[in-house]
Amino acid sequence: MLLKFAVQEFLDDREYKNLSKNTIETYRIFLKDFQSFCVSQSIINLHEITSGTIKSYLLMCQKEQGNNATTRNTKLRTLKTFFNYLEQNEVIATGKNPTKKMAYAKEEIKIEVFTDAHISQMLGYLRRVKKRERTFHAYRNYVMIIFLLGSGCRLGETVNLRWNDVDMVNGVITVWGKKREVSSIPITEKLIKELAEYRLYCEKYFGKVGEYVFVTDENKQLSPNSVKCMFKKLKKVFDFKDVRLSCHTFRHTFAHRMCMNGCDVFTLQRMLRHTEIEMTSRYISMWGTALKEQNDKYNPLNHLEV
Missing domain, CATH: 1.10.443.10 (Intergrase catalytic core)
Structure with missing residues (x-):
């Protein structure tokens, strides 16, 4: 099957499943970019794509497009979703998914906030x-x-x-x-x-x-x-x-100020609407004051003569 037909079939499926327009557009942009890269490598059929092809694409994104690890991981996540869909619908054979064993790049966790x-x-x-x-x-x-x-x-x-x-x-x-x-x-x-x-x-x-x-x-x-x-x-x-001046930096700033003012992890999770508490915990571990306050209050040395 031609890659461009597979991409269109995947996008049609996302639209059928009633995903948001923004999500579908993000898929379209990333997959069309990947398709263009494959064409530049004389690859037009799905069966010609290997894990090496995808690694070369992500390296190109890093060197030529200036993508950091987070952006490259987002693109790899999109490709994994795409090829998983093709495997589930038997467009490609089981075990022929080139993204199956591909690991994500290690990200440098840096959360910027406004002063x-x-x-x-x-x-x-x-x-x-x-x-x-x-x-x-x-x-x-x-x-x-x-x-x-x-x-x-x-x-x-x-x-x-x-x-x-x-x-x-x-x-x-x-x-x-x-x-x-x-x-x-x-x-x-x-x-x-x-x-x-x-x-x-x-x-x-x-x-x-x-x-x-x-x-x-x-x-x-x-x-x-x-x-x-x-x-x-x-x-x-x-x-x-x-x-970085962006909408998401304001969101980080909101989380930062909440943490610095003593907000607990569960309240912050609900305010930020995180489905998993791990992301919220990242903010708390960086800026949370609750740990110090609780330690000052309950540390066993408080009531010991030393």
């Missing part, structure tokens, strides 16, 4: 732009940064947030997370006030409140790519050398 100085610079800049130019974009971006810092929401959860999902009376928002799982998380009074004022601004600016919280200047849903472009523009303004 108070970073946050003050970004918010101050957007306030000045709004005051000077009176643009909708500046105020929307200002509120979005506050929302990301105060909620820990992912990019997809942020752009998909509807006003109907925001309960300002009870201080709760309902978000659609990964795998379309629905979760409700509390928000603070400060964030409620910011969202209420922003909603009133949108109502006056557009003449009516739209369906989505964060919208374009045409009152339509903001796309994930538009948010990424927004951060790219901010990056040019500030040129932060020590931290």
Whole structure:
């Protein structure tokens, strides 16, 4: 079977299984990139692909595309999903899966967060732009940064947030997370006030409140790519050398501040909506203060004369 037909069959299957558009698009981008590499190596049939082919592809991603270990592992995970699908549907014979025994690259775990100085610079800049130019974009971006810092929401959860999902009376928002799982998380009074004022601004600016919280200047849903472009523009303004300006860095910053203020691992897991506690534990092990506090409280030396 031709690789390009297998890729299309896999994408059709993901669409049939009702995966999110963003997930399907990610699969499409990664697999088309892999297909292009195979064509450059004169490989067009599935049976010609070996584990060596995939290793060569990942090395190319590292050397030519500048992909770090995390990005390469994400691509390998996609390829494993793809070839597992082909094996399960008997497109390739059992035992002929080239990704079966391939191990992931060792990742350097480094979680970047914003400092108070970073946050003050970004918010101050957007306030000045709004005051000077009176643009909708500046105020929307200002509120979005506050929302990301105060909620820990992912990019997809942020752009998909509807006003109907925001309960300002009870201080709760309902978000659609990964795998379309629905979760409700509390928000603070400060964030409620910011969202209420922003909603009133949108109502006056557009003449009516739209369906989505964060919208374009045409009152339509903001796309994930538009948010990424927004951060790219901010990056040019500030040129932060020590931290990546992205939606996920705000999520890391949220987790960091929660940990530093003594949040326990189970509460943080629920706030971040992690399905596995191992990821949450990574934050706690780096920044958690609870271990020191509990040790100071319960250490056996406390009541011994030494």
